[in-house]
Amino acid sequence: SMEIGVRVVAEHPISGRRRHTNDCLLTFVAIDENSRPAPVPGLELVTDEDKRRFGDGRRRREHREALEKELATD
Template sequence: METANTVKASKITLSELMLPSHSNFSGKIHGGYLLKLMDQIAFACASKYSGCYCVTASVDTVDFLNPVEIGELVTLKASVNYVGKTSMVVGIRVTSEHIQTGIKKHCNSSYFTMVAKDESGNNVKVPKLIISNMEEVRRFYDSINRIENKKKYKELEMTFDYHSEDALNNLKNYNVEISEKLLNN
């Protein structure tokens, strides 16, 4: 019998007060530190859902929408949005809160693809996802769309002729200068 799990069973929340040791040279919280926290919560979420050790296979776009300040409380919320045979897409939302004023900011959202592993490092089948409401349906389909778009992009990347005269001429539309050496080859 195949196992199944709910989205609710995967949900994890992590909160941490941002300290001066987490800041970059401009006094804001370092993006790399936030990525580390996101990777930790993605691991915890995927492992909780699958019951297995999980590794990060890929990270989709991370757009830093608002800076995080020293002294703010950062909260990360994660849940499994999609499952394949051995992989899961974990959606993560990061917010920060100024603890004196209570003002909250959405800092970023991202999607981590995690793969379940056994003790020998082999991929392991993950439980089916039980979808319980329309928001979960939307998130599942959004994940399918991101996966399909990634496949299309890879196909385009493999078939695009960067050496063609059209490709080189098209570069004139961008903030780039083509060396004479390149044009004469």
């Protein structure tokens, strides 16, 4: 799977003034011909920012998995 960050900016149609309205994270899963999750190529982490963001995503994934496991045992 891959996590995609989206930043939304609204622009006033007359003045052109822009303002940040929200951010979101979307998770996409590659699907094979049998409708099963399929691997995707790994990222090339070059910069410190790349590595930081990848680590942040990994921690979010681990948190989601732990929460799902906890909820499944209730």
